[in-house]
């Protein structure tokens with residue numbers, strides 16, 4: 001039996017704690033630590049099935065985090081703080097000699113730049129210490145990588161094209177709110193779009209390519225916009241037959257209208273602005289004004305539909321497969337006091353933890369999700385609350 005240390009007590013941290021508490025065959029103790037201890041205490045109070053400790057930690061302080069890990073002695077650190085903390089928490093795991101898992105790749109706070117190079121650079125250090133780091137064990141990245149691995153394992157001999165499509169067909173009734181940390185969300189959405197085509201990255205202006213996509217199970221047509229997403233980078237590296245890989249996300253006209261105005265007036269800037277004698281980062285100030293995504297749980301209705309369409313060859317003939325999950329916001333809230341965006345991230349994080357702790361996914365070094373066998377992960381994820389649909393057919397090229 002194992003103990004986990006969860007760092008971060010936001011919307012995702014809450015779901016991870018609930019779901020680790022349900023994996024009683026593998027996990028029998030947990031500590032939740034974050035910058036604001038009262039948020040950890042609030043989550044701990046919702047869990048009665050196993051002992052939960054809480055702690056205050058500034059995860060940017062490597063010595064402090066190392067001391068906490070040594071004091072708590074977990075077998076795994078689950079990082080669901082912000083991407084800015086990734087390298088600091090990886091350093092602390094190396095110093096304390098413990099495995100590591102996260103759901104989002106490292107971003108330097110002063111540039112919205114998304115790439116795995118900083119974390120892949122830890123490969124030798126983790127391997128030499130016989131430790132494992134699992135990167136991007138959320139939904140996207142995370143389950144989308146596992147779905148791609150499933151397409152490669154069971155449905156296609158060669159994947160040639162990949163479309164990852166993320167729909168939030170839910171409604172929170174707020175004039176403008178983001179579904180996860182507003183700062184991280186807006187940095188991602190306003191970044192220059194990159195997609196993979198014929199062996200190279202192609203750049204286009206943010207959200208400048210749009211299609212209508214007819215989502216399954218009664219969701220129907222919604223507008224999807226192309227953007228860069230970090231799993232594209234690891235997938236084209238680890239599955240080199242992929243000639244074209246794109247990521248698409250739905251946005252409502254209302255969200256885009258607000259975002260455009262906020263960008264035009266400079267509220268999404270991430271460089272310091274001098275204001276009344278002190279430096280402020282406009283996007284951080286905007287985050288303080290926007291609804292806390294954690295507060296959207298009781299307000300959000302509808303469903304998410306996130307999945308991949310993989311196109312390629314099977315037995316020499318063209319074949320397409322669409323692999324997706326549908327998650328209902330209200331059900332997620334009933335189960336974990338969180339909406340479906342936090343739920344669809346937290347369930348795979350807890351599933352990845354179970355894979356590592358049970359030894360099913362266990363190798364020294366730094367790994368992405370598509371590098372492991374998909375089936376045991378998807379079976380465990382189903383038992384923790386998220387199921388998978390596989391449909392073969394034909395979809396219009398995007």
Ligand code: NDP
Nearest residue numbers: 008009010011012035036059081104138139140141180181
């Ligand atoms: P929140 O902002 O709700 O929560 C972040 C938590 O991290 C807060 O408790 C915050 O503390 C804590 N934190 C921030 N800085 C530090 C620090 N220096 N030391 C210790 N704790 C810190 O974010 P979410 O829960 O929405 O998202 C969590 C992570 O999940 C993010 O990295 C996000 O990018 C990722 N994510 C991944 C997805 C995927 O599918 N792969 C999808 C959605 C999110 P405080 O409360 O004091 O601010």
